[in-house]
Each structure stands twice: as structure tokens, then as C-alpha cells.
Amino acid sequence: MCVLQIRMSEEMEELSPLGDSGHGDGSEEETEEDDEPKICQVCGDKSTGYHFNAMTCEGCKGFFRRAMKRPAQLNCPFQNACVITKSNRRQCQSCRLQKCLSIGMKRELIMSDEAVEKRRMQIKRKRMHEEPVTLSPQQEAVIQELLTAHQKTFDMTCAQFIQFRPLDRDQKSISEYSGEPKTSRYSNASAHKPPPEDAVQRTANFTSFSSSSLSFQSLENKERKWLKGAIFTSLPHFTDLTTYMIKNVINFSKTLAMFRSLIIEDQISLLKGATLEILLIHFNMLFNEVTGIWECGPLQYCLDDVMRAGFQHHLLDPMMSFHYALRKLHLHEEEYVLMQAISLFSPDRPGVTHHNVVDRNQETLALTLKTYIEAKRAEPEKHLLYPKIMACLTEMRSMNEEYTKQVLKIQDIQPEMSPLLLEIISKDSC
Incomplete structure (x- = not known):
């Protein structure tokens, strides 16, 4: 896959509310009772909850999951000290991954593709059961x-x-x-x-x-x-x-x-x-x-x-x-x-x-x-x-x-x- 396709794929996933894996990726998700806005501990964007043991946005959640499944070694083009923000988070994947690991995101919490698909099917069946077909x-x-x-x-x-x-x-x-x-x-x-x-x-x-x-x-x-x-x-x-x-x-x-x-x-x-x-x-x-x-x-x-x-x-x-x-x-x-x-x-x-x-x-x-x-x-x-x-x-x-x-x-x-x-x-x- 060419670089342009990878970038477009990653950008689309970050824009999607389900990211790469939807809400069926095995991450821990908690909803706070108060209305205080939460921020992603990786890039500072608006957080959607706890994912893989850390408070992150959907974009960083999807990035971490893909990075852990990708066999290629990531290298920083600079000095391994990039400051990750919402605007530049796609510029250095190596430092972004290091930031994910430093805040406590855990690889072992990532579900396999088979487990994700099984959970999606369970959700689909549940929705079908909750919304039975009826004649108009x-x-x-x-x-x-x-x-x-x-x-x-x-x-x-x-x-x-x-x-x-x-x-x-x-x-x-x-x-x-x-x-x-x-x-x-x-x-x-x-x-x-x-x-x-x-x-x-x-x-x-x-x-x-x-x-x-x-x-x-x-x-x-x-x-x-x-x-x-x-x-x-x-x-x-x-x-x-x-x-x-x-x-x-x-x-x-x-x-x-x-x-x-x-x-x-x-x-x-x-x-x-x-x-x-x-x-x-x-x-x-x-x-x-x-x-x-x-x-x-x-x-x-x-x-x-x-x-x-x-x-x-x-x-x-x-x-x-x-x-x-x-x-x-x-x-x-x-x-x-x-x-x-x-x-x-x-x-x-x-x-x-x-x-x-x-x-x-x-x-x-x-x-x-x-x-x-x-x-x-x-x-x-x-x-x-x-x-x-x-x-x-x-x-x-x-x-x-x-x-x-x-x-x-x-x-x-x-x-x-x-x-x-x-x-x-x-x-x-x-």
C-alpha cells in the first residue's frame, strides 16, 4: 500500500467515531459522571473515554491499535523528542507511539480481529432483536x-x-x-x-x-x-x-x-x-x-x-x-x-x-x-x-x-x- 493510501486511511479512521476498530476493540471505556471535558493524554484532543488503559481520543486509540499490529519499526526523523499535539500528531509516528506507551496504554488489551468481528456480530444481533421487523x-x-x-x-x-x-x-x-x-x-x-x-x-x-x-x-x-x-x-x-x-x-x-x-x-x-x-x-x-x-x-x-x-x-x-x-x-x-x-x-x-x-x-x-x-x-x-x-x-x-x-x-x-x-x-x- 502506498504512503498516500496509508495517510488517507488513517485520516479517515481518525475522523470516524468508531476509528479503526469501533467500540468493540477490547479497550476499557468509562463514562465520567460530571460534565468536565476530558482531553486525550497523547495529543490533547477531546477524549472519548479510556482506551487500552488510558484516556485518549478516537484518533490515538486507532493509531495505537494499528501500530501494535504493524510489524515495521518506527523511527523518529528528528531527535526522539517530538511534542505531540492535535495538529502535528501524524508527523512523527515513533514519538506518538512512545507517548501512548508512556501514559500506560497496553498492547495486551487489544482484541484480535476475530474477537472484534464476533463482538460486532453480537451487537448486530442484539440490535436486530431489539428492533423486530414489523409491517407498516x-x-x-x-x-x-x-x-x-x-x-x-x-x-x-x-x-x-x-x-x-x-x-x-x-x-x-x-x-x-x-x-x-x-x-x-x-x-x-x-x-x-x-x-x-x-x-x-x-x-x-x-x-x-x-x-x-x-x-x-x-x-x-x-x-x-x-x-x-x-x-x-x-x-x-x-x-x-x-x-x-x-x-x-x-x-x-x-x-x-x-x-x-x-x-x-x-x-x-x-x-x-x-x-x-x-x-x-x-x-x-x-x-x-x-x-x-x-x-x-x-x-x-x-x-x-x-x-x-x-x-x-x-x-x-x-x-x-x-x-x-x-x-x-x-x-x-x-x-x-x-x-x-x-x-x-x-x-x-x-x-x-x-x-x-x-x-x-x-x-x-x-x-x-x-x-x-x-x-x-x-x-x-x-x-x-x-x-x-x-x-x-x-x-x-x-x-x-x-x-x-x-x-x-x-x-x-x-x-x-x-x-x-x-x-x-x-x-x-x-
Whole structure:
């Protein structure tokens, strides 16, 4: 290090109230009860207390600590008799050090770098403990508005589901047709064993049923053959179900003040982009990660039911991995609704014109979610929850595209999809 850098470093340290080592350097510090000003016994500057056994200023405290750690020998350019003052204390380091030693400053009181860092971390933890993270009144209001909107528009008892056209399970699913392990609600629970820990990262895993002797290519051929002659017996029920759920999402969005404040064209674009993702979040709240069953009040759905509606493995394998991974996070209702709102207010949806407004809303929601986790969660790994939720939101984007493709394919084979769903997945922005 050059002389100029050393000098600048020393001057900055002397100006800093913490000097080279802060107040965690192992020095003895005492505060006098009276108001009489104290002076540094080395240079005469204003003292900040006892450091390394002597009354000194922050500058001389830092100098002594550095000098004791510096291996180089200090030499006086004059006659080893320099008078050290506030104004000239940096001119002769040798005499300044001798003055420090003569007034009783002790090298053994200097803490090691490791001890200093440990003490700093203790102070940091203490401050964090004393100042817990809390939600602001504005964030509390946002969460309450979302919860109210969600509870008004989404019935967790699913009582309305019995009014839909009946769920017909007579038709074989592709898994039964192709000879794969049966995955219905009546099968062994091992067929629904959750995927590995990293399932959330493997959004494009189209071959998760690796236990099957069929290759993915042969399975795809089986699906094509099945699709040609299939009657999707579950499709009427799922059409009614999807229409009902989409209306709930629209009503949920219209209840939010920040959504209503947008122009109608942007409202439509955001709904088209996010509705299918919000439906995934809704169904995750009803998913049993032990059995692999969606428990919807009076009705229960398994993977075969979804297959009987015409959906194929390119969507269903990642979807199952998604549901296991998200459900494993055991989100609070507040976290679920914030996740829905973050998905809704995505400024990069096709057709959105006021990107900045939507982006600010999403930023507000994301920060609220992060603060909620910090304030309300107690588990040690809570700092990992926010990025995991963000990863799930990203994963839903991939499934959204594949879902759209499969709906259009099913509609070509058996035109029973609801006009509302077809409108949601249409490319037009209005």
C-alpha cells in the first residue's frame, strides 16, 4: 500500500467515531459522571473515554491499535523528542507511539480481529432483536384488503361444486390405457409420493414417471392414439368448474382498489395473463401433499380425473411437481393471497400499456410479502421462503403456456370449453 493510501486511511479512521476498530476493540471505556471535558493524554484532543488503559481520543486509540499490529519499526526523523499535539500528531509516528506507551496504554488489551468481528456480530444481533421487523400500517391494510377479497370470492368448502355436471370416471385415462401405474384416488398412496427436494427447479420435467417402462416418445404416441378416439368424460364437469373459478378470480380482482384504478384495457390484459396462475394457487390450497388428492369439499379429484378431461403429461407432470413443492412450504393464507396479487400485477403481460403503474403495484406487494415473512415467521430458514415463492411464480409461467396449448387442442377434439375460458386464453388484448 502506498504512503498516500496509508495517510488517507488513517485520516479517515481518525475522523470516524468508531476509528479503526469501533467500540468493540477490547479497550476499557468509562463514562465520567460530571460534565468536565476530558482531553486525550497523547495529543490533547477531546477524549472519548479510556482506551487500552488510558484516556485518549478516537484518533490515538486507532493509531495505537494499528501500530501494535504493524510489524515495521518506527523511527523518529528528528531527535526522539517530538511534542505531540492535535495538529502535528501524524508527523512523527515513533514519538506518538512512545507517548501512548508512556501514559500506560497496553498492547495486551487489544482484541484480535476475530474477537472484534464476533463482538460486532453480537451487537448486530442484539440490535436486530431489539428492533423486530414489523409491517407498516399501509402493508397491514394491503393484506387485509386482499384477505377480505379472497374470502368473499373463494369458498374453501367448495359447496358449489356439486351443482356442476357430474364427474364421469367411466372413461379410461391415458395412464390406464397405456399400461402405466394407476394414479387414481383409489390407488396405493405410494403412487402419489412427493417428488425430490429440487422439484421446484425442474419445471420442464416431462419424464417424471420414470418408473414406467415406456419412453416419453412412446408415451406421446400412446397419447396421440388415445386422443383420436377418446371421449373426455371429465371435460363437462371441469368446464363448469373452470368457468366458476374464473368468475371468482375476476370478482377477486375487481374488489381490489389498485386494480380498479387501472384503465380497463390493462385490467383485461392482467386478467388474461394471471387467471390460470391464480387458479393453480387456489387449487394448491386444496391439495393434500400426502395423498396427491385435491380435496374440494364434497368432491375429490385425482390426476386421472384431469387426464380424463383431455390434459396430457407435458402439463400434468410439471403441475404435480409444482403442487407438491408449493404445498410443502405450508404458506399462511396471507402469503397465498399476496402470491395471487403478485401474479396479477405483472407488468410484462401482453397488452399492458401502463407498465410503470403496474410495476409499482407489484413492487409494493412483493415488499409486503417479504416483510410479512420476516415479521410473522419464526423458523430459522424463513429467509429462504420468499425466494422459493418467487420460484413458484416463475414456474407457473411455463405451465400457463402449456395449459393454453392443451386447452386449444382439447377444444379442437371435443368443443366443450367455456367461452369465458377461451376468452381468457385468446391472444387479443381486449
